[in-house]
Amino acid sequence: MENHEKLVSGLADAMNKAFSEMSIDELKKIDWLCWNADFYIEKDKVKAA
């Protein structure tokens, strides 16, 4: 496997592991996974207040 393929594969393994350890609420605050990350972040701030 060329280094570029190994890079993508290595990143995918690490990202899969990281995502699998997150709750759905945490996933919804990842920038690219959510069009409305701000909504969930603000909701948490209101809950905490």
Place this chain on the structure above:
Amino acid sequence: MNYSLRPISNETVKNINENWFEQLASLDGDHSYFASGIEHLVAWCEKTLAAGETHLWEICDKETNELLAIVEVVDAERSRDPSFKLLKIYLQPNLMMDLKEEVRQEDVKAVTDIFTYAMGGSLAIATSNGTKKLKVFGRTSEMINLFDSLLLAETPGYNLCRQGRWLVIESLGD
């Protein structure tokens, strides 16, 4: 992974208009926020095409030509620390986590494959332009934490580090 990464075209705009709104319409509930977001994305694509700019790219499934994501990659070669910058990925509605009540393993795998393909592809864009470095921007603290997890990845031939809100991927080769 069987994807393609290429500059957007009029076909991309047609694809978003035909398929992404249809995906939203098939979901339960009020998704006017997302519809508005997609309208803004379409307008941005059209403006980018009209101006002849090249910072928006599409990721498609090679076999079906399904439009999976739009990626924003900008050329920062003239900055003090020359690089290309991956600023944002816009996933199709069917892949968006905030439109899902339940997230399955295959949902996570699908987005992981697209994100890492986008990173690899953006770095390839950088190196084809003579730059060895890609910086990936993280807006939320959750994204920054994700970057820190990626620092543990096995990436022979590449160096990864985090600089503030940026994940930096640098090719060590010639």
